[in-house]
Amino acid sequence: MNTATDPQVPPPALDLDEVSVAYGPAVALENIDGMVAPGEAVALIGPNGAGKSTLIKAILGLVPLAGGRITVLGRPPAAARRDVAYVPQADTLDPEFPISVGQVVLMGRYRRIGWLRRAKATDKEAARRALEQVGLADRARHRFGTLSGGQRQRVLLARAIAAEPRLLLLDEPFNGVDAVSEQALLDAIARLKQDGAAVVVSTHDLTLAHLACEEVCLLNRRQYGFGPTNATLTPHRLRATYGGHALELRGDRVIVAHS
Ligand SMILES: Nc1ncnc2c1ncn2[C@@H]1O[C@H](COP(=O)(O)OP(=O)(O)OP(=O)(O)O)[C@@H](O)[C@H]1O
Numbered sequence: 001m002n003t004a005t006d007p008q009v010p011p012p013a014l015d016l017d018e019v020s021v022a023y024g025p026a027v028a029l030e031n032i033d034g035m036v037a038p039g040e041a042v043a044l045i046g047p048n049g050a051g052k053s054t055l056i057k058a059i060l061g062l063v064p065l066a067g068g069r070i071t072v073l074g075r076p077p078a079a080a081r082r083d084v085a086y087v088p089q090a091d092t093l094d095p096e097f098p099i100s101v102g103q104v105v106l107m108g109r110y111r112r113i114g115w116l117r118r119a120k121a122t123d124k125e126a127a128r129r130a131l132e133q134v135g136l137a138d139r140a141r142h143r144f145g146t147l148s149g150g151q152r153q154r155v156l157l158a159r160a161i162a163a164e165p166r167l168l169l170l171d172e173p174f175n176g177v178d179a180v181s182e183q184a185l186l187d188a189i190a191r192l193k194q195d196g197a198a199v200v201v202s203t204h205d206l207t208l209a210h211l212a213c214e215e216v217c218l219l220n221r222r223q224y225g226f227g228p229t230n231a232t233l234t235p236h237r238l239r240a241t242y243g244g245h246a247l248e249l250r251g252d253r254v255i256v257a258h259s
Contacts, residue, residue, distance in 0.1 A: 010038060011071070011073055011074030012035045012036060012037055012038075012071075012198075013036050013037060013038050013040075013072070013073060013166060013167045013197075013198030014034075014035065014036040014042075014059065014070075014071070014072055014073075014167060014198060014200065015035050015069075015070070015071040015072075016032050016033055016034045016035070016055075016068070016070055017033060017068050017069040017070070017071070018031050018032075018033055018067060018068035018069070019031070019032040019033070019055070019058060019065060019067070019068040019069070019070055020032075020065060020066040020067035020068055021051070021054050021055075021058050021063055021064075021065060021066055022066040027066070027221065028051045028054045028221065029051040029054055029055060029058070029219075029221060029222075030221055030222045031067075031068070031222060031223065032055065032068070032217070032219070032222075032223050033223065033226065034215075034217055034223075034226040036167075036198045036200065036215065037198065038166070038196050038197070038198050039193050039194070039196050039197070039198065040193065040198055040199075040214045040215065041189060041193060041198065041199035041200070041201060041212050041213040041214060041215070042198075042199070042200055042201070042213055042214070042215040042216065042217055042226075043201050043202075043203055043208065043209035043212075043213040043215070043216045043217070043229070044056070044200065044201065044202040044203070044216075044217050044219055045202075045203060045204070045206070045209060045216055045217070045218050045219065045233075045238075045241065046218060046219035046220045046224075046241055046242075047204075047220060047241070047242050047243065050219045050220040050221065050241075051219050051220070051221055052171070052172075052202035052219060053089075053171055053202060055202075055219065056086070056169050056171055056200065056202060058070060058077070059072060059077060059084075059167075059169060059200065060077060060081070060084065060086055060169065061076070061077030061078040061081065072084060072167060073166055073167065080167070081111075082111050083165060083166040083167060084165055084166070084167045084168075084169065085108065085159075085160035085161075085163040085165035085167075085168050085169070086160065086168075086169045086170075086171075087153075087156045087157050087159075087160050087168070087169070087170045087171065087173060088156070088171050089171045089172050089175060096145050097144060097145065098143065098145075099143070099144050100140065100141055100142065100143060100144065101131070101136065101139045101140050101141070101142050101143075101144055101147065101155050102127060102128075102131070102140035102141060103144075104144050104155050104156070104158075104159055105127040105130055105131050105140075105155060105158045105159045105162050106119055106123065106124065106127045106162070107159055108126075108127065108130065108158070108159035108160060108161070108162030108163040109123040109126060109127060109162055109163065111163065123162075126162050126164070127158075127162045128140070129162075130158040130159070130161040130162035131155070131158045133158065133161055133187075133188050133191060134154040134155070134157055134158045134161070134184050134185075134188055135154065135180075135184045136151060136154055136155060136158065139151070139155075149176050149177070150176065150177035150178050150180075150181030150182075151181065153173055153177055153181060153185070154181055154184050154185065154188075157170075157173065157184075157185060157188055158188075161188060161192065165192075165197055166196070166197055166198065167197065167198050167199075167200070168189075168192055168197055168198070168199045168200070169199075169200050169201075170189075170199065170200070170201040170202070171202050172202055172203055172204070173185050173201060173203070173208075174203060174205045174208055182208075186208070186211055186212055189201070189212045190212070199212070199213075201213065206233060209229055209233065210229060210230075210233075213229055214228065214229060215227060215228055215229060215232070216229050216232045216233055218232065218233075218237055218238070218240075218241040219241065220241050220242070220243060224237055224240050224241040225237045225241070
């Protein structure tokens with residue numbers, strides 16, 4: 001989607017314009033198109049290998065585009081990095097890393113502080129508040145690796161909150177988290193949106209999409225829908241997105257039957 005630039009109107013948080021990405025000869029994403037406004041969230045939904053993480057990496061400017069354009073807060077992705085925070089999948093991190101929970105969260109401030117400067121009282125306060133927002137204020141001095149998977153995911157979200165992002169990217173944040181962590185994540189996302197941040201969250205969890213996201217983007221290499229959550233998450237579209245596999249809905253969670 002390409003928007004005309006009007007200096008009076010704030011730019012969308014994210015504008016995807018016919019985005020394509022390839023790894024060598026293999027096309028991972030083809031002609032993805034959509035927009036996210038400040039204060040809104042979009043869920044990226046699709047099966048394993050659909051290209052959700054690839055799209056997040058492209059928004060971060062970490063993979064080159066084979067075609068199209070991504071605009072973040074009116075700028076190319078690399079120029080917007082300071083205003084973008086990213087929460088990776090928890091299982092991609094080494095829990096043995098000898099660092100305290102408080103230090104992990106303070107890392108979210110480093111782009112503001114500069115890596116070689118010392119954190120100021122305002123940075124420490126921002127980190128403390130972020131940890132409080134995810135319900136782990138009492139764990140600041142604990143070693144990161146001693147926390148559960150769900151708690152570590154919340155710490156990484158706190159690190160992102162401490163960065164005061166205008167665009168937050170979350171890669172499957174609900175994988176393996178319990179109901180308490182799930183609620184803490186939902187509350188934190190809601191607060192960020194209230195503060196005007198936009199959120200992009202890759203997930204297999206339709207409950208998360210319904211509870212936290214105004215819009216969804218259905219992906220499986222190409223786009224099977226991008227629009228308001230209720231109108232877009234139809235069984236017909238989901239079935240098409242999940243490659244024609246028989247689709248079982250349990251509650252409102254998608255279970256793909258490999259028939
Ligand atoms: N660095 C890479 N080099 C080559 N191919 C890659 C690379 N990263 C991803 N791919 C391929 O691109 C496609 C999309 O992968 P991606 O990780 O973006 O999917 P995903 O939707 O995030 O999947 P999941 O739900 O399993 O995390 C897959 O076919 C994957 O094998």
